[in-house]
Amino acid sequence: MAAIIEVEGLTKSYGNKRGIIDVAFQVEEGEVFGFLGPNGAGKTTTIRVLMALLRADAGLTRIAGLDCWEQSVAIKRLAGYLPGELSLDPGLTGGQILEYFGHLRGGVDQAYLKQLIKRLDLDPSRKFRQYSSGNKRKIGIIQAFMHRPRLLILDEPTNGLDPLNQQEFGRLVKEVRDEGGTVFLSSHILTEIEQTCGRVAIIREGRMVRVGGVAELKDIKRHEVTITFADTVPAKSFQALAGVEQVEMLSGGHTLRLAVSGGLDAVVKEAAQHQVVTLTSHEPSLEDIFLRYYEGDGLVPREDGNVVH
Amino acid sequence: MWFTSVYLKTLRDFRVGILGWGLGVGLLMVAVLSAFPSLVETPEARDALVGLAGSFSWIAEPVAIDTPGGYATFKYGFTILVIVLWPLLVGSRMLRGEEESGSLDALLSLPRSRARVALEKLAAMWTALLAMGLLIGLLAFAGGSSAGADFGLGGGLLFGLNLALIAGMFGAVALLLSQFTQASAAAGATGGLLLLSIVVDMVHRVVSNTEWLSRLSPVYYYNLSKPLVTSYGYNSGAMLVLLGVGILLSAWALVLFVRRDVGGTAAIPAWLRLPQRAVRPGEALPVNAWSLRSIYTRSLATIAMPTFWWTLIIAGFAGWMVIIVKQTEEKLAVLREGSPLLSEVIAKVGGGDATTNASLLSFLFVFLPLLLMAFAVTQASRWAADEENGRQELVLATPQPRSTVILARFGALATSMVVVGATTLAATALSSAVTGLKLDQGNLAAAALGMIPLGLLVGALGYLFSGWLRTAVDTGLLSFLLLIWFFISFIGPELNWPDGALRLSAFYYYGTPLLNGLPLLSTLGTLAVTAVALALASVRFARKDIGR
Numbered sequence: 001m002a003a004i005i006e007v008e009g010l011t012k013s014y015g016n017k018r019g020i021i022d023v024a025f026q027v028e029e030g031e032v033f034g035f036l037g038p039n040g041a042g043k044t045t046t047i048r049v050l051m052a053l054l055r056a057d058a059g060l061t062r063i064a065g066l067d068c069w070e071q072s073v074a075i076k077r078l079a080g081y082l083p084g085e086l087s088l089d090p091g092l093t094g095g096q097i098l099e100y101f102g103h104l105r106g107g108v109d110q111a112y113l114k115q116l117i118k119r120l121d122l123d124p125s126r127k128f129r130q131y132s133s134g135n136k137r138k139i140g141i142i143q144a145f146m147h148r149p150r151l152l153i154l155d156e157p158t159n160g161l162d163p164l165n166q167q168e169f170g171r172l173v174k175e176v177r178d179e180g181g182t183v184f185l186s187s188h189i190l191t192e193i194e195q196t197c198g199r200v201a202i203i204r205e206g207r208m209v210r211v212g213g214v215a216e217l218k219d220i221k222r223h224e225v226t227i228t229f230a231d232t233v234p235a236k237s238f239q240a241l242a243g244v245e246q247v248e249m250l251s252g253g254h255t256l257r258l259a260v261s262g263g264l265d266a267v268v269k270e271a272a273q274h275q276v277v278t279l280t281s282h283e284p285s286l287e288d289i290f291l292r293y294y295e296g297d298g299l300v301p302r303e304d305g306n307v308v309h
Numbered sequence: 310m311w312f313t314s315v316y317l318k319t320l321r322d323f324r325v326g327i328l329g330w331g332l333g334v335g336l337l338m339v340a341v342l343s344a345f346p347s348l349v350e351t352p353e354a355r356d357a358l359v360g361l362a363g364s365f366s367w368i369a370e371p372v373a374i375d376t377p378g379g380y381a382t383f384k385y386g387f388t389i390l391v392i393v394l395w396p397l398l399v400g401s402r403m404l405r406g407e408e409e410s411g412s413l414d415a416l417l418s419l420p421r422s423r424a425r426v427a428l429e430k431l432a433a434m435w436t437a438l439l440a441m442g443l444l445i446g447l448l449a450f451a452g453g454s455s456a457g458a459d460f461g462l463g464g465g466l467l468f469g470l471n472l473a474l475i476a477g478m479f480g481a482v483a484l485l486l487s488q489f490t491q492a493s494a495a496a497g498a499t500g501g502l503l504l505l506s507i508v509v510d511m512v513h514r515v516v517s518n519t520e521w522l523s524r525l526s527p528v529y530y531y532n533l534s535k536p537l538v539t540s541y542g543y544n545s546g547a548m549l550v551l552l553g554v555g556i557l558l559s560a561w562a563l564v565l566f567v568r569r570d571v572g573g574t575a576a577i578p579a580w581l582r583l584p585q586r587a588v589r590p591g592e593a594l595p596v597n598a599w600s601l602r603s604i605y606t607r608s609l610a611t612i613a614m615p616t617f618w619w620t621l622i623i624a625g626f627a628g629w630m631v632i633i634v635k636q637t638e639e640k641l642a643v644l645r646e647g648s649p650l651l652s653e654v655i656a657k658v659g660g661g662d663a664t665t666n667a668s669l670l671s672f673l674f675v676f677l678p679l680l681l682m683a684f685a686v687t688q689a690s691r692w693a694a695d696e697e698n699g700r701q702e703l704v705l706a707t708p709q710p711r712s713t714v715i716l717a718r719f720g721a722l723a724t725s726m727v728v729v730g731a732t733t734l735a736a737t738a739l740s741s742a743v744t745g746l747k748l749d750q751g752n753l754a755a756a757a758l759g760m761i762p763l764g765l766l767v768g769a770l771g772y773l774f775s776g777w778l779r780t781a782v783d784t785g786l787l788s789f790l791l792l793i794w795f796f797i798s799f800i801g802p803e804l805n806w807p808d809g810a811l812r813l814s815a816f817y818y819y820g821t822p823l824l825n826g827l828p829l830l831s832t833l834g835t836l837a838v839t840a841v842a843l844a845l846a847s848v849r850f851a852r853k854d855i856g857r
Contacts, residue, residue, distance in 0.1 A: 055853075076706060081703070081706040087698050090491075095593035099594065099598065099601045100607060104704065104707040106708070124593035
């Protein structure tokens, strides 16, 4: 499949403040691509450069082979965009806002528009300022989807949506993907990305730290193993084992919680030397992997307890 | 230190306003007081000035006009009330502005009562106004000393205090109105009330036996004190009325604020409410409104209401001026016969001779482009604010070139200015026909429509500056430019400034169209500069990062 978004060596700074540095990734046509990173990592900056709201200092950004800055109008014909912070005319009703953007896009399928409104359970007769934050988000989502764009660029789209509408949004994204559309979305809701996206990029302090399939990222995972023994066991005997990165002693020494990368063979064999009451192995979520990338930066508070590194 | 309380933080936010307005208005006082000696070089000139001022009593009551303090008080008349713009904006945004931006939620989450937060902010506004008054008073005293005025430091300070009191009162009005509506609507309504107050105060000086009506206007009580005129002094009762009304309205606003929802509005009586148009969700689409068809039509719909009010103000002012001039006509004719120096004095004070009605009206018509340019400042400010607030983000995410977005918006502004100009022409023509004041219709059209290029110029400059500057700085710079231009054209001739200096003001290029018709070259020049500024603004907008 051809890449619909191509980003190479993208750099953008705000005066002497860091923005993004040498960011590179590609999004294939027809995939749902997740963009992860903590606040201030550079997600929104990247997205706003793609939408030609910011001009890159250096690097190449293309959408469907078109230069994001020079050919931005052509790009906007094929893209739908939802900004991270939505600000619209507070005096217009939801219906008026959608009608206005529909006209600016050269007209939209009214039947599809009404369908979107119904599916997201939006009352379009209220003024924008009267909407709750979740309903404002729905307006943003609908205007992004309503012209059936080839590419959707969504900055934290489900922020403020209730779980039911988050599910409906997930279904909308899947429908777009099934129809051959591409979705590029940033999110803090990692389980959502895990369920929705095929590939994920992680950005940290303005630089890309990882790009890969969700399954690939899980391959670098470490297991979290919790073993409860009939008697106390020495933590040191597990600490020295291959792949064991962290040992935490709980319940007065009866229970060990281990962080293990790679195979579990050595751990299981060592545990077999003692009387095991229970053994559970927890497969890490994408969230665990994501958090792991930020460990060491003081971003993730470690649990208090008897942790042995 | 400045971040230890809401009061100090708010006062810190006002520091630019205090210095800008305090020094600005204070320096205007210095300028007009310095110009006074050149106007009364001979006893004949002094007599002519006194006679002329009597004919302009609708501006302000002429008291001891042949003294520096009396002349300065008369010369600025109601125009010095421009300082009210500051508390008008501050009062309307003090609480409502922060609610609209969402920052008040965080402030009110602190362990402080709502009443205390509001009181601290209000106290900061009053402190700022008193500081402005102090600066103005000190500079008025300095200017008076250089012109040999007989008023002392106390007179100067009382003059500043009187200004601070009326400004604070209108700030309280804006604060109160903002409890019922959005900040911009509260500011607009307060601005309307200010103009209405000026006109209502004017009435008793134009129509006899109407003082009872003028007493309804706060400006009447402001004018009861003339501290720069030692023989007149100040009226402590009138000053207390202004203070009392200001406190009362502020207290009412605070009571409403403490009781209402944050983000909501205080309930207004049912008879004042606009009827709600019930729309069922199923009928909300399609809307099929003309204003939603394009950026131009949407911009036109957005600007429609401000255009209506500004048209009412500008066209109403122009029509009113025609009536005033008709009433002044006879008095001036008598004066002209008795004083050969009168024409010279009018030339210095007003910019034309006194041989026709048009010459007098021409002097008054300089306020029309000023008002239209002020309207342009508000719209340029709105353009900058829309980008800053992120409202352009989704418009620019549609397949509309950035140049289309800015030009369509400017097109709507230009359309509204044409509406203002055309309505002003109609209003003045109608007033002229009704009162029987003879005016050259071609020149009248030139005067009404000739202000449009100046409005467009200010709009284009505002759009251009917003390419680099934040909204507050853009608006401040434009307002400053407008004041400087007005100052050059209003005071420059009295100070015998060279033509080169007078040409620095945009008002110079408006000329005297009522007397001499449309200054074609100047108008074309203004339009050319506007086109260049707009082109540069478009290029800049097309290339810049969109701010948030």
